[in-house]
Amino acid sequence: MQITFPHMGNVHIPIKSLLHRLQLDVVPPPPITQNTLALGIKNSPEFACLPMKINVGNFIEGLEKGADTIIMAGGWGPCRFGYYAQVERDILQDLGYRFNMIILEAPDSNVGELFNQVKALGVNVTFWEVLKTVKFIWNQINAIDRMEKAYEYHMAHTDEKEKATNILAMGLENIGGSICQRDVNKVCHETIAGLKNLPRHNKPVLKIGLVGEVYTILEPACNFDIIRFLGNMNVEIKRSIYLSDWVNDHLFKGWLKKSNRGHIYQQASPYLNYWVGGHGRETVGCTVDFARGNFDGVIQIGPLTCMPEIVAQSVLQ
Known part of the structure; x- marks a missing residue:
């Protein structure tokens, strides 16, 4: 099973960590480019939401890299997001791609339901292993948020803009390679400290x-x-x-x-x-x-x- 997924900000970092920790093969879609958008626009309904078009482009690029399984979140209510996965699946199948799509619906406050969704990936793990993995990924996500919030503040208060951006980029790269909570905390602390140490202007x-x-x-x-x-x-x-x-x-x-x-x-x-x-x-x-x-x-x-x-x-x- 070769799994791909859609981009949304830095969500690719915890998704890759999640799948690796569940011993699954990951085929990340390439970073979003004009080609990604062009593929989505070409193969999606004209008035479909822009995020859906980018998703389609992500999936095409991921499938072309060898993926045979797509993970996509589900939804409900008036927002069209709840229909993305079904429409995207039909579009890709009409284009001739053969793949499995696993839609992760909200578990309705039921941890057992989440476990069943993970089992649908064909993962032979225990309930407690799933919980342990979710805990690590959750901590990783929170660390990403803390680093981004620090960047949003310090970027505005320093003249060394490029250095601030590079510090965040390096932090995100390093946190993607973290294998334990200690690594996550260390990377997060060092990244925020690096941003705090940038000289401040008085503008x-x-x-x-x-x-x-x-x-x-x-x-x-x-x-x-x-x-x-x-x-x-x-x-x-x-x-x-x-x-x-x-x-x-x-x-x-x-x-x-x-x-x-x-x-x-x-x-x-x-x-x-x-x-x-x-x-x-x-x-x-x-x-x-x-x-x-x-x-x-x-x-x-x-x-x-x-x-x-x-x-x-x-x-x-």
């Missing part, structure tokens, strides 16, 4: 909240690397969602860590008090939260025709 710094659809927030190839772009302009960014938030809330129904959704929904309730799918409600709530936190502004990003973000945009206007 004005704007503080901007980044809200919107999760894929376009997390994937630099989809948002024109907006965090680095704004950091070069001395703009400090805080995102409404990070990888650990998405994994915790979407795949594990909030049992890996305490979710801040209740607080965000409370902030959104005077303006949007029901679920519209995706992260539409979170976009409104986080915008209010950022405004009350004395941020200088908010940027909303999302794919063209994204219904939840269109609803949120209408509320914000």
